[in-house]
Amino acid sequence: MTVLLFALVALVSCGFLDPAPDRSGDGDPPAWILAELNPGDDLHQAILEAADRTIIALGPGTFVMTGHGSWDYGAILQDKTDLVVRGAGREETIVSLPADLDFGFYIESRLRNVTLEGFSIVGTLPLAVNTHAIGNYTGPGYTSDVSGLTIRNLAIRDVAVGISLATWTEGSYGDVLVTGNILEHLIGTESGWGYGIHADNPSGVRIVGNYIRNAGRHGLYFGRSRVGADILIDGNFVYEHDRDALNPLRVASALVCARSSDVRLFFNTVLDPVPYAMSVEPDETYGWPTEDVVLVGNRILGARDGGLWIYTGEAHAALGNTVVQRDGNPFSDYRYELTDGSALVPPDPRWADDDGVFDHIARWGADVFVLKNGVLDRLRPFPDAGEADWSYVSGPEDWSGARYLRAGPSPESAGAGVLYIGLAGGGFQRVDPATLVSVGVPVSEDLLVLEVKATESARTAAGVTEWKVDVRLDSTRFYGKKIFLAEWDLVLPPGAELVGSGLPPPDADFFGGAGESEVDALLGLSNRRMTKDPFRGASARNGLLATYLVSADPPLADGSEFRLDRCVVADSDLQAYTPADGLPVR
DSSP: OEEEEETTEEEEEOOOOOSSOOOSOSSOOOOOEEEEEOTTSOHHHHHHHOOSSEEEEEOSEEEEOOOBTTTTEEEEEOSEEEEEEEOSOTTTEEEEOOTTOSEEEEEOSSEEEEEEESOEEEOOSSOSSOOEEEEOOOSTTSSOOEEEEEEESOEEEEESEEEEEEOOTTOOEEEEEEESOEEEEEOOOSTTSSEEEEEESOEEEEEESOEEEEESSEEEEEOOBOTTOOEEEESOEEESTTTTOOOOOTTOOSEEEESBOSEEEESOEEESOSSOOEEEEOOSSSOOOOOOEEEESOEEEEESSOOEEEOSSSEEEEESOEEEEOTTOTTGGGSEEEOTTOEEEOSSGGGOOSSSSOOEEEEETTEEEEEETTEEEEEOSOSSSSSOOOOEEEOSSOOTTOOEEEEEEOSSSTTOEEEEEEOTTSSEEEEETTTTEEEEEEESSOSOEEEEEEEEOGGGGGTOOEEEEEEEEEOTTSTTOEEEEEEEEEEOOTTEEEEEEEOOOTTTBTTTTOEEOOOOTTTSOOSEEEESSTTSOEESOEEEEEEEEEEESSOOSSSTTOEEEEEEEEETTSOEEOTTTTOOBO
C-alpha cells in the first residue's frame, strides 16, 4: 500500500472495487485511488488535482464551500475521467453553500464517467444569488464534451436550482443518469429560479426515481432534445409543487417536457400541485420537432389547476395516464388540455381511455401490465432504445369488475415479482407476471387499508359528548413495500367540532415514531404523516396515523358518521395509491 500526501488528504492506492461499469476499453484498468476527506479539508482542491480513477470519500460532518473562479463555484469538474465524489450518506455528509455562491458543483467540459453520490447539498437562506447546487452556464464556449455523468442518492434543498444538465445546441452532453435524489424547497418563481431538475440539449439521459418537493417554478423541466436523443423520465415523484402559491404563472407546470423529441415519460407522479401539473410543449424558438414523446402510466393527483396540457400540435402515444383534480377545482375544463391540434392516442384501440381516470396499469421490471375490460395484457414497449413495440400477450382469466392492479416483489421467490388484482367483491388475487395466471387462493383483505374508527372518549362519561377518532393504516399484506407518506381529510358529520388531535404513542404508531407531521397552529396536527426520507418508509405494519377528539351536538348515533376524503398513500418506490386504485378506505 502506497500513501501519498496530497492537498492535506491521505491518498491510498488500492485495489478498490470499481464503483461503476468500466467504459475505458479493453484490458485490465488500473487500480482506483481512494482519497479520504474530512470537514475542514479543501474539497475544491482535492477535485481539481484528482487523478483518473479516484474516489474522493467525504466523511461525516459539514463541508463549507467558498467561491472560486470568475464563475463563482464551490468546486469545478473538468478534464476528469473516472472520478467519484462520495459522501457517507445523505444525512451524514453535508456540503453547505453560502447565500452568495452561484454554483456548488460546476459541471465543465471534457468529463468521462464522473459520479456524485451519497451526500447533501444545502443552501443558505435567504439566497443572495441564483444558487445552483449542480450546474453550469450554457452557450458556445461553455460546457460540452460530457459523457457518463451520474448523480445519485443526493439530498438538495434551499437553493434556486437543484440539478441542471445543460449544454448549447451544438454541444455534446450525454450518457447521464440522475436517480434516487431528494430535492426540496427550490426557491424562486422567475424563469431560471425554482427548478428541481433542469435539462437542456443532452442525450442518452435517464432521470429516474427522484423525489422533488415544493419547487417554485418547475419540479422537473426537460427543456430541449434532438430527434433520436433517447430520453427517459421515469418514476419521479413531484410533490406540493409551488406549495405556497407564490407563482403567478398558472402554466408553470410541475413536470415539463418542452422542445424535445424521443422522450419517454413513464410512471411519474405529480401530487398536490398548485399551478398546472404536467405539460408537453413545442419549440417556439428554433422550431425543433416534438416527435416520439410517449406518455405511459403517469399519475396526476390532487391538481388545483390544469392537469395534463399538450400543445405540440402533434399526436403522442399515451397509455394508462391518470389525471384527478382536487374537489372544487375551478378549472375542471383543463383536466386534459389539448391545444393546436394536439392529441393523445392509445397505441392499440383495446386500450382506449374513455375518461382519463384510473386505468389499471402496473409495471414489473421492463414489462408493463394493463387490465382493461376484464383482460390482463403484458407488453414491453421499449425493449431497447428506439422505436416502440406495442405488441402484447393476454392472460386467460376474466377480471371483470377488478378494482386495482398493482405489482411488487414476490414473497415466495427472491428477485421475482407478483401482480395483485383487487377483486370486485373485496380482497385480492395474486397473479404470476410471467404466465398471467392466478397463483394461490384469493385473499379476503386488501393490500392496503386506510381506516377511520370512532369510539366514545373517556370524557363522555363526565358529561361531555366527545368522540375519539383514530385513523389507521394497514400494509401488512403488501410484501416488500415501505410506506413513506399518508395524507387524508377527516370529514366531520353535521354538528361535530374538532377540539383536539395528537400523534399516537410510538408502540401504536404506524411509522414507529419515525414519521414526521407538519404541525397545525390550532390543532397541533395536520392530516398528513410522512418520513423525512421518502426512500425509507415503514413496511408491513398496522398502526395509528393520528387521533382526533371531536365534540358532537346533537349527539352522534354510533360514530359511523365520520369518514375520510382525499386519501393518498405513497411507498418508497415513489408509487401513489388512492381509493380508486389500491387503497380501500373504510
